[in-house]
Amino acid sequence: MAKKLTIKGLFKPKARTPIELVKHMRELLIFVDQNNDVREQKRKEKMEELTKAILEIRTVVYGDDDSEPNKDSCAQLTQEFFRENTFRLLIVCLSKLNLGDRKNATHVIANLQRQKVQSRSIALEYLENNIDIMDILIKGYEDSGDIALSYGAISRECIRHQNIARYVLESDHMKKFFYYIQTPNFDIASDAAATFKELMTRHKSTVAEFLSENYEWFFQEYNSQLLESPNYITKRQAIKLLGDMLLDRSNSDVMVRYVCSLDNMIILMNLLRDPKKTIKLETFQVFKLFVANQNKPPEIVNVLVTNRTKLLRFFNDFTIEKDDEQFEANKAQVINEISVLELKPCNPKMSSLFSFRTNCEVRC
Template identity: 40%
Template sequence: MASFFFKPARPKTPLELVKATRYALFAFESKVPEDSKVLEEAEKNLAAIKQALVGDVETDPNPEQIAQIVLEVCKDDFLEVLVQKLPMLSWDARKDSAQIWSVLLRQKIGSSECCLEYLENHLHLLDLLVICYQSKDAALNAGSMLRECARYPTLVKYLLESSSFDLFFDYVELPNFDIASDSFSTLKELLTRHEAVVSEYLSAHYVKFFGLYERLLYSKNYVTRRLSLKLLADILLEKRHSNIMMQYISEVQNLVTVMTLLKDSSKNIRILAFHLFKVFVANPRKPPPIVKVLSQNRGQLLSFLGEFHLDKEDEQFEEEKDIIIKELESLPCE
């Protein structure tokens, strides 16, 4: 009887892996049933690329192989095809893709951050990732990829100034809790990671940004109101944003919004609103319109503050409240 011996298939080289994955992803169309094998091949290759980049329990990643993968990725449109096809991939493949994206962006070849430079020259990929929040399947993976991008000031600057940034103010209100929460995490990362970039953006787009942001403070969703109010305080109280804060606390509409939140049914929101309200009142250069609104509502505010206490004794809170009460009492009666 003849005996046959088959050699196991030779593992693909890093260059072959990247090329084969890119080709399979590019060729795949979800509406064509025959393409299931193409997708299967692409996802198998993605798993192999991830293993080469991060290793596994038995094997550490090989720096030389990582460098080869990074260089090959930067030569063609692998990252573009990966983003375009992200919603079509399986759960495991999307997870692998997000991990691959994260590792690639952090790699340096000599002094060059190859994949970061690629993205800086293909910034529209960031817009595509933002749009992926509209895909129930790909939203969370796209979110993690965007937060990886938020590590880099150049990418944050682009995202903030892109028209796609406005979509976040819709995404955080989506009925799907997981997607809404993830999109808010990304929004927060973009607005807090690089203070200098954010300060420049807020100065240039003040009216538009705070017009959009006010919608979140009046949201019917409790979580959205609470998180948005907390983030607003973090933004305004950042030292680099002092000019933005002074502009914000000099506008009557903003004071009215914060005073409205002081009457919220949630005590947590009332506490957060108080920490913003005290900045309006303590401002030694309050504009006359602000003084007028505070004076007109002086009685109600004093009554509210007199009954406003935290569940646990907090000496600093009580001291701050006393200062605000005295400041309000010193205002002229309207």
């Protein structure tokens, strides 16, 4: 018996090279994509082969319990993966894979986005020449199934590349994100919010350029769709992200423009009245910028002065559960700034302004 096993072992299939692995997976993906009417047994066999191929490729790029990934093998695999559109084919077939295979395929794609071959980003070069793939991925948020989450994870890996992020920022997809973030499906809405945040924070100079050129429509949508959303999570994430954007040094010009708007300050003052303490705290981090602005427009000064008593009462009572010296210092500065403000002549066309915590009219 032992002799038979030894002989059998001699005919054990030779392990595929990284290039052969990708070619094999590509052949299987083509089969899956083009043969919808094949008999069930044949399709099942091919899908099992595809599962194994994806796992083998994952092992090459991530290694396993016994060995670290080999740099040369990763380079060969990366070049082959992007050489003949295997990336696009995998994206197209992703919805036909089971959840486990989709997760492994997504992990592979994430790794390949970061691979360098002789200091070149093969993935970036490929995406720049096949930029329409980003249209497929972002539009995935319009699907109600799990594929939206897979496409979202891949999108975030792709926009690690600045040029790819710029393409998305400059596309019509940006306006649609305000709706994706509010989709009734919580998982999809959360994933869309994560991608949106990545777009608005990763590449500082590109984001600053985008916000400067698209200020009007972007913040109009941001304020009305997100900051004034009835959904607690949407509102909380939006006010936190707004603070991150405005406090980033790269966005200093945008921040100055934002905090010189009375309409924007009114939205923030309304958010300070929110019953949720977390909303109030995140709002305070932005509201303090309006107060700290040394070039406040007269209409902003006058609203703060007119509502001074109520604002000071609010901030004196506004506390957080844990000791935070920075919070207390910021709050003290806001109180001091508001305390010393004086009314200024303002535009006579502005006959009524906002009154904090009341529906009264404030007249210039």
